[in-house]
Amino acid sequence: LIMSEEYCTNVLRCLCVDIINKAKSGHPGMPLGMAPIAEVLWTKYLKFNPKNPKWINRDRFVLSNGHGSSLLYALLHLAGFNLSMDDLKQFRQLKSKTPGHPERLETEGVEVTTGPLGQGIANAVGMAMMEENLRARFNQPGFPLIDHFTYAFCGDGCLMEGVAQEAISLAGHLKLGKLILFYDDNGITIDGSTKLAYSDDVPAKLSACGWHTIVIPECDTDFEAITHAIEEAQKETRKPSIICCRTTIGYASVLAGTAKVHGTPLGPENAVALKKTLGLDESKTFFVPDEVRAEFSKKGELGMEQEKEWQAMFEKYTAAFPELSKKLLELQCFPTLDMSILPRYVPADEKKATRQLSQTCLNAIAPHMEGLIGGSADLTPSNNTAVKIFKTFSETERDGRYIHFGIREHGMLAICNGMQAYADGIVPYCGTFLNFVAYGLGALRMSALSHHHLIIVGTHDSIGVGEDGPTHQPVETLMTLRSMPNVLTFRPADGNETSGCYYQAIVHTKSPSVICLTRQALPQLEGSAPEKVKFGAYTVFESSPEPKIVLAATGSEVSLCVDAAKVMQDSIPVRVVSMPCWEIFDMQDAEYKKSVFPRGACVLGVEAACVAGWERYAHAVIGMHSYGVSAPAEVAMEHFGFTVENVTEKAKKLVEHFAEKEVPDLLDRIF
Amino acid sequence: LIMSEEYCTNVLRCLCVDIINKAKSGHPGMPLGMAPIAEVLWTKYLKFNPKNPKWINRDRFVLSNGHGSSLLYALLHLAGFNLSMDDLKQFRQLKSKTPGHPERLETEGVEVTTGPLGQGIANAVGMAMMEENLRARFNQPGFPLIDHFTYAFCGDGCLMEGVAQEAISLAGHLKLGKLILFYDDNGITIDGSTKLAYSDDVPAKLSACGWHTIVIPECDTDFEAITHAIEEAQKETRKPSIICCRTTIGYASVLAGTAKVHGTPLGPENAVALKKTLGLDESKTFFVPDEVRAEFSKKGELGMEQEKEWQAMFEKYTAAFPELSKKLLELQCFPTLDMSILPRYVPADEKKATRQLSQTCLNAIAPHMEGLIGGSADLTPSNNTAVKIFKTFSETERDGRYIHFGIREHGMLAICNGMQAYADGIVPYCGTFLNFVAYGLGALRMSALSHHHLIIVGTHDSIGVGEDGPTHQPVETLMTLRSMPNVLTFRPADGNETSGCYYQAIVHTKSPSVICLTRQALPQLEGSAPEKVKFGAYTVFESSPEPKIVLAATGSEVSLCVDAAKVMQDSIPVRVVSMPCWEIFDMQDAEYKKSVFPRGACVLGVEAACVAGWERYAHAVIGMHSYGVSAPAEVAMEHFGFTVENVTEKAKKLVEHFAEKEVPDLLDRIF
Ligand SMILES: [Ca+2]
Numbered sequence A, B: 001l002i003m004s005e006e007y008c009t010n011v012l013r014c015l016c017v018d019i020i021n022k023a024k025s026g027h028p029g030m031p032l033g034m035a036p037i038a039e040v041l042w043t044k045y046l047k048f049n050p051k052n053p054k055w056i057n058r059d060r061f062v063l064s065n066g067h068g069s070s071l072l073y074a075l076l077h078l079a080g081f082n083l084s085m086d087d088l089k090q091f092r093q094l095k096s097k098t099p100g101h102p103e104r105l106e107t108e109g110v111e112v113t114t115g116p117l118g119q120g121i122a123n124a125v126g127m128a129m130m131e132e133n134l135r136a137r138f139n140q141p142g143f144p145l146i147d148h149f150t151y152a153f154c155g156d157g158c159l160m161e162g163v164a165q166e167a168i169s170l171a172g173h174l175k176l177g178k179l180i181l182f183y184d185d186n187g188i189t190i191d192g193s194t195k196l197a198y199s200d201d202v203p204a205k206l207s208a209c210g211w212h213t214i215v216i217p218e219c220d221t222d223f224e225a226i227t228h229a230i231e232e233a234q235k236e237t238r239k240p241s242i243i244c245c246r247t248t249i250g251y252a253s254v255l256a257g258t259a260k261v262h263g264t265p266l267g268p269e270n271a272v273a274l275k276k277t278l279g280l281d282e283s284k285t286f287f288v289p290d291e292v293r294a295e296f297s298k299k300g301e302l303g304m305e306q307e308k309e310w311q312a313m314f315e316k317y318t319a320a321f322p323e324l325s326k327k328l329l330e331l332q333c334f335p336t337l338d339m340s341i342l343p344r345y346v347p348a349d350e351k352k353a354t355r356q357l358s359q360t361c362l363n364a365i366a367p368h369m370e371g372l373i374g375g376s377a378d379l380t381p382s383n384n385t386a387v388k389i390f391k392t393f394s395e396t397e398r399d400g401r402y403i404h405f406g407i408r409e410h411g412m413l414a415i416c417n418g419m420q421a422y423a424d425g426i427v428p429y430c431g432t433f434l435n436f437v438a439y440g441l442g443a444l445r446m447s448a449l450s451h452h453h454l455i456i457v458g459t460h461d462s463i464g465v466g467e468d469g470p471t472h473q474p475v476e477t478l479m480t481l482r483s484m485p486n487v488l489t490f491r492p493a494d495g496n497e498t499s500g501c502y503y504q505a506i507v508h509t510k511s512p513s514v515i516c517l518t519r520q521a522l523p524q525l526e527g528s529a530p531e532k533v534k535f536g537a538y539t540v541f542e543s544s545p546e547p548k549i550v551l552a553a554t555g556s557e558v559s560l561c562v563d564a565a566k567v568m569q570d571s572i573p574v575r576v577v578s579m580p581c582w583e584i585f586d587m588q589d590a591e592y593k594k595s596v597f598p599r600g601a602c603v604l605g606v607e608a609a610c611v612a613g614w615e616r617y618a619h620a621v622i623g624m625h626s627y628g629v630s631a632p633a634e635v636a637m638e639h640f641g642f643t644v645e646n647v648t649e650k651a652k653k654l655v656e657h658f659a660e661k662e663v664p665d666l667l668d669r670i671f
């Protein structure tokens, strides 16, 4: 009996309850319900090496219902990962390895940060896509280097979220046969019965999306059914599988089957009762019998052997396919880039929209970056995200590196997080209109928090969109992105800056970057250069090294300011500062900042976006105070004052305003 | 022949093409494909009075695929709404009534602003919910005051979007039998064939969500099938209906069936060819034969009669049910509120979380506001959004005013936009964690752009969330919201301010408001009052009317600053300014602003959120520069410096820093 699956499961259940009780905070309902599935998967099927959590051919495991974090931590501990019993006792405490929701930067073995519902399902879809892609690109006869499953747990909340529905639809379309999703169908959400808000026939719905579906009518104790379902799911290789597991939330506790057990610790008394019910020694906490520990550590020990064999195979592969071997290694390291492969421009070069210049960069980079893979949310011809050497990733061309994500912005971003989490060298890029990055902000936040290295191509970046009107013209988006820690917001002014922005986006390997690009053509500037972007902001034009006024602008407004400066320069010493990336400028030292915005010169910000935030650098701003308008782009720009006449007039007024008084020193901020 | 449906449809098609050609910008593909459905619906079924587009018992029509705006404008014109042929010729021009995508504030008869895909489907769900709700609340035997359908058009893009999937799932659950959705199944999206990214079996999928499904295999010319489908859909009153219409994008044009025709004008030559193909006079543009116009205007004429009869019925109803009549009228006017019904507090009152105080406000308001209706995205006990007198809105209790939206934040917000659009007096409120407002930002933007009067209850508003950690702790959200034009961002510091924030949210009838609320308890302040919120910011404590330093804070950091000020006051003259709403403060006159932030006093901002944006008011900030941490709330707060010790220390440093030099005048901004 002691070695039965039920017994192991019950030990796991009680360990989770003790972890949560110790913290006096956490979510016991899900671990009590999903422990049987976890036990079967982690002791019989999951392939991993606890001593090398980054082994590329490991199975991926995603806890999309991340509030069940205690279950994941208990599993990682029991399976032999670098997570001690003391770590479990530090659950939800400052600087512990066991934060409230799983965070991939804090804990070895946590594949992705989860908690915000739905994200994990999309992450798992991204991982399964990468598995298919790398399998096709690298495996050779006799060398199954990439060959593993992606498993994910999820609950009702995850499935209700649109981001998950988008990813599910794409996964079915792409026939990701090695993706296996376990749905914790416990009939309960925080508000109470799922009957309050949810009537989807989940198997029928996922079947309509091209998924293979399995239902386990009773999952609390039926280990055989779980085992059988996993094997069935593994066998179906042409469709992703969902295993709908009917479980009891808070199983065997006094609160079993109720919403109350979702997010409140059971407390010591109920824990004692639970242990009695489950036949465990109620006097003990954090109790793991050696035999149970041995059971849970078996797969890890096997995994160490498996990786050894894999490494031996990889050595032979390296001898046989040295080029491919090198590329596969490259995919596992943070990328580097030689700036010289990026295009450079001179003022005589043609005017171009930065979205076109962006495409030139993508085409330039692609042959040098094995990890570059991406696409667009159905705006390929508008976002200019197609890359010549990339085939379309599809069921029949698994080695393709261009992805048609469909009209699914949130899903796209969350899928890209999962793709990026697959290996350090993978850099997904994804296009949409800048205005619709807002649809995916929940995922972008996860990119930033988890240091996912993504490039978001956000075209049609202002009222310069023109006739499509305010529903399609971002005005608030730049500041939204600038407010998010660890998101780099780029807005290049011309070709050289576009190249520089791509370079910076690639060398900042721990941040997602959003590159904001125009629909409309812009001239190539005299004073720009790709390498200047590394300062975030720099002088692109000046009539004097001691300007009275600085025109500070980004993107399409930089050339406008240069034109205005040329008109003004005879009457007022003027400088134009291009600011392709505020965040990078903010990282510069005080001396450099002062050299760009010299003491005594007033600063006029000019940006076709909301003025909020410009107070950091500018004494006045020409910007947006409302949403845009539907009109031809030039008319819209003129309507809101983005003209040489208005810039020169406002600049003069600002200089006059400060003629008799000290110009406030905006850089003088002590913290 | 001349009066045939096909002929009318072809005239409509060519009118759309001419509108787009004149603008040299627009989307002909969808109007050419969906014109037959529009013709049948608008000439045979849609109930409306073109002379009173706000008649409450009209059918609602939503163009979720809003890029087909020319079709809607042509229909409104032909049906007799206040939209002239000249207006059609001003398509996509500055200040015209015919912007690129339909905007409800610009054009009579446009129910909701659409274009961002998926939103319109959710809006229609919200409208259908309000129809059910008001029908149950107001209709009496013999008085079917509210009794109409909600129709929506959508395309592949709308259906792929998560926001639509969320709304579809809820609509099926709620059995919204009077909602009829027309799906333009043309097999094409911008990237090309839908086969590139989309394999959902749409009828099976929606059937699994509880929808009634109808498929029309050929919709380009089969008017009989369309007619039959609409009648079948109308008859099914226990389930929402989707009519899947197989159409040809760009029908009859040379680009028919291709992605190219989606978003590019046909141009004069192709328009001539099209007219020839359709058997119309190719020499004419903007041509509408009188007979065709008559056909399209019939339903409007009937609608005028129908409203007359309805008004007569309403008069009788008023006599029989004066109270109900008054309430129904109230629902059609912008709300007012008597501030005295809102709770007031004194410092001796119990410490409470502002999320609890928010619930007290909701309960206080509910009996006085017929238009208040709302709920939570499955966080009812956490968001404290339950209202005692509200029953749950469900299939069996249609008169309920509490909605369990499920875990569907984006859908919830977009549905609320539709509910609000139903009548001016409706004020939907909806709860989620502040951090997950980001999931619904695409819809909140539409609220702001369209002046939807919503109240978003965003609880757990900072690192004060504690153990759940950075995945659940907003840091960037306040600035994100403050960057959005026409969104009011409230963050009350105590009970009086919470009451004041609710009051302001209700009297600002043309803006959505987000009320950001704490998880943790806060003390009742000495100097607060509900009426002070109308200034946006005000002095809540001062040791001297001539402070050397101003501590400016919001929400939970206000009481912290008061505590710090009391420690400092003997050594430094200090003032604490509470800023419950930046946007409202920014609307005040210069004199008032100067009275709050007096010249010469330095300002230290204190807010448990990203520092970005504070440069507008503060010379230094104690705020967040990163995401949060998983730890007990007090530990997290201390970790990031939100302590009396740190505030006093930093305040002193700031005063010292400016001891010898002029304090920059941050209010001195000329534009
Ligand atoms: Ca559940």
Ligand SMILES: [Ca+2]
Pocket: B155, B156, B157, B184, B185, B186, B187, B188, B189
């Ligand atoms: Ca389509």
